Amino acid sequence: MANGSRQAAWEFFGAELKRRREEAGFTQVELGTRVFVSGGYIGQFEQAIRKPQLDVAQRIDEVLQTDGFFERLWRKLIKEQPYTEYFAHAAELERLATEICEFAPAVVPGLLQTREYARSVFLASNPLAPDEYIEELLKGRMDRTRLLKDATRPRYWVILHETVLRIPVGGPSVMAHQLEHIAALARERKALVQVLPFATGAHPEMGKMMWLMEFEDAPPTVYTEAVLSGNLLDEPAVVKRNRTSYDHLRAAALSLEASLALIESAAEDYRRCASTT
Numbered sequence: 001m002a003n004g005s006r007q008a009a010w011e012f013f014g015a016e017l018k019r020r021r022e023e024a025g026f027t028q029v030e031l032g033t034r035v036f037v038s039g040g041y042i043g044q045f046e047q048a049i050r051k052p053q054l055d056v057a058q059r060i061d062e063v064l065q066t067d068g069f070f071e072r073l074w075r076k077l078i079k080e081q082p083y084t085e086y087f088a089h090a091a092e093l094e095r096l097a098t099e100i101c102e103f104a105p106a107v108v109p110g111l112l113q114t115r116e117y118a119r120s121v122f123l124a125s126n127p128l129a130p131d132e133y134i135e136e137l138l139k140g141r142m143d144r145t146r147l148l149k150d151a152t153r154p155r156y157w158v159i160l161h162e163t164v165l166r167i168p169v170g171g172p173s174v175m176a177h178q179l180e181h182i183a184a185l186a187r188e189r190k191a192l193v194q195v196l197p198f199a200t201g202a203h204p205e206m207g208k209m210m211w212l213m214e215f216e217d218a219p220p221t222v223y224t225e226a227v228l229s230g231n232l233l234d235e236p237a238v239v240k241r242n243r244t245s246y247d248h249l250r251a252a253a254l255s256l257e258a259s260l261a262l263i264e265s266a267a268e269d270y271r272r273c274a275s276t277t
Contacts, residue, residue: 007048009077013070014046020064021046035059044218051077051092053232087230090211090223094147099155099214101246103196105207106163108178110144111156112185117178118142120170148190154213157192159249160259165195165266172274179267186260194253195262203252204245212239212246 021031021042028046029039035056044050052060057074061067094100102109108117118141122134147153160182168175186193196203211223221234222242233239254262 009073010048010051013073013077014048016073017042017060017070018046020066024064026063031060031063034063040218049096050218051089053089087225089232090230091144093213093215093221093223093232094144094154096215096218097154097213098216099212100157101210101212102156102158103161103205103208103210103246103249104158104164105161105205105209106167107169108160108164108182109158110141111148112158112182112191113141113145114174114178114181115142116174117170120174124169148185153190155192156190157194157250159194159196159246159253160263161196162198162262165263168270172270176267176270176274179263179270183260183263183267186256186263192256193259193263194250194256195259196249196253197262200252204248210242210246212242 021028024031026034027039028042032039032042035042036059037052037056041050041052045052052070052074054071054074057070060070064070100111102111107121110118113121115138118138119134122137122141123129126134126137148156165179169178182191182193185191209225211225213221213223215221219234219236220239220243221232222239224231224233233242253259
């Protein structure tokens with residue numbers, strides 16, 4: 001399903017939600033209270049600005065007595081989109097964000113990945129998958145990277161642990177190209193990139209990725225990911241705590257200039273290694 005068709009389908013979801021809510025005699029606030037979200041969220045669902053999570057769609061069915069209609073529609077829309085189910089909501093919100101702050105402890109973030117690097121990551125996770133499946137994953141990943149090329153791109157601040165620079169994903173040539181790509185984005189001011197060096201030692205997010213998103217007309221959200229699972233959290237106290245952790249990481253990381261120099265030095269090392277093999 002193309003992006004435009006998928007958006008139209010979510011707009012249908014929203015229009016049906018509004019129609020059935022009004023038929024049941026609920027305001028947005030009243031329905032929100034019953035399904036444990038704010039009335040503002042119900043409004044954003046109805047306008048297809050934000051997509052509900054599965055448990056919310058299920059509770060809407062229960063409250064509006066719609067016999068599983070919204071759950072079935074949700075499952076169809078999520079199934080036909082190019083991302084895994086647990087990441088799908090984060091990918092949708094990514095397009096709406098005005099600012100994204102990300103911490104990557106081991107792997108280059110998806111928004112920064114080159115095609116060759118992404119292929120190596122997908123093959124490592126899916127060693128027996130057919131080429132067609134890997135290509136489908138690559139298409140979704142490369143579609144995401146276009147976000148940083150848009151004129152309306154969000155302000156993107158990323159902190160890479162030095163581990164990201166040192167793990168030779170795909171081999172020296174792939175890594176050289178990947179790090180050169182990151183350096184180019186930094187030089188073109190399409191991303192603010194810092195490196196958290198090994199010398200920092202212990203830090204607030206040991207081994208955990210973190211992804212904070214800010215929006216124009218919605219509360220901030222934090223996304224965290226584990227093995228085959230992801231969590232979108234917007235409870236204010238949780239977001240505040242993660243924002244504080246990110247600020248600590250930013251303070252401990254190398255400056256933008258020193259980070260760029262380290263990235264370019266690592267790229268040169270990989271390039272030199274590639275030329276001798």
